Amino acid sequence: MNQAIYRHIRFRGHSFNALSLEPEAPLAAWIDRLDAFIAHNAAFFARKPIVVDVSYLELDRTGALELVKNLSERGIRILGLAGADPAWSCDDLPAILPRARAAAESNQTNVDGAGETDTPATRLTANEQLAFQEIANALADDGQPSGASNSEPVCRPPNIAPLIVNAPVRSGQTIYYPEGDVTVVGSIASGADVVAGGSIHIYGTLRGRAFAGARGEAQARIFCRRLEAELLGVGEVYLTADQIETNARGRSVQAWLEHESIRIAPLD
């Protein structure tokens, strides 16, 4: 089967790790501390993807332009701005990044104790607090020479533990796990998506869409008890329901990538 005719321009939403730099007020003092930090760790920010989180500052667009200029002069290349007003968006500022699910995290800690619906920016998840604390520590102990070891806690190692889902995935739900394998003990409903960095194992019927190897991992596979899928994706190749061979439907199968096209074979 010739897959080439189904190829399009490739673009997808992805999550990548970036270093989040979080300036604090008063800004002049923070920049002084930053300069002292850079003096001891000259290459720390070099060629690193950096997101500047301005949630802890009271800034306007002019202030943001000024801050970006100050950071650029210090060789810090800014990938995007977090916690900024989307209305500031202009050609002279880096892209304004929407906050990813900060408010939806279940293990969130309410920092200021306010019971009202405050903005996500004032609430920190445990992970964010940890990262914030690490950067604050890194900036505070500028007396000590620090090399690569100092940057290690910030760049967390990838979590390769598999994700086990013990319930059916309902229509409209998305399981997104770019870190590794996903195992679902139950069915994937029509209108549900499972996106995994590794392989996907489904002990039930796959009626929705499954994307294995979502970060381009060509070795990833999809296994399911019964194939009724709307779409199968492995790596950067995908098949829609119409393109899936009819004799594979309703069967227990595995799907994998071979010569840039998806192959489906029955398991029994």
Next chain:
Amino acid sequence: MSKIIVVTSGKGGVGKTTSTGALGAALAQQGQKVAVVDFDVGLRNLDLVMGAERRVVYDLINVAQGDAKLHQALIRDKRLPNLFLLPASQTRDKDALTEEGVERVINELRGRFDCVICDSPAGIERGATLAMRFADAAVVVANPEISSVRDSDRIIGLLDAKTVHAENGEGIEKHLLLTRYDAGRVARGEMLSVEDVLEILSIPLLGIIPDNEEVLRASNVGAPIVLHNAACAPARAYNDAAQRLCGVDLPMCIHSDQKSLFRKFFGRRAA
């Protein structure tokens, strides 16, 4: 202890309002003190199905906003003294409902009734999420056809994510009520079978309501089907479902009318 039950489906026109009225009346007949609450603000129907449309003065929004007392808005059923209706407003829209207001009304209802049945609007927006928000149990209504089943699946996902019970990690009790079931069309492959629907939705079955013209007749005269014609197949199916909702273990069956069975029998002989 009182129980808040939401009747929901995602898709419109599958029989939420009919089922709310029928289950409410069936539970009231079993001796429980029941309130049925119409959450379909702007498109209220439950008052018509209950035959109370001429007696609506205050509604859910008035009570939620504190403009009226709960007892002023509750309408007592003329046939069953322990069955009450809290109607929706026809002139407002769903944005008039706030979570705080709904919580206050539900808590007040909890103190007064054994069972509160909330009739959810169709869709997955504010009205539907507020109707399910404080529920202890959900009756998911579905027809045996693929679009209804997929929408119900979506609603089950929301029940597991957006209700107070789910957010507290307790999970919410869910039941499937399969309505408009036509055994003949299932046999001909024109409708999904009970097994197909259960395989897709994987929640326990509360009852199978056969497709029957008596249901439409009952709603036209403004009476819940179990009060309109207690002997007909859908009324018996709703009565069974109401008992199962109270924890009675009844064997599952597809009710059918003796008369139509007879007709089928003779029809076959003649053919």
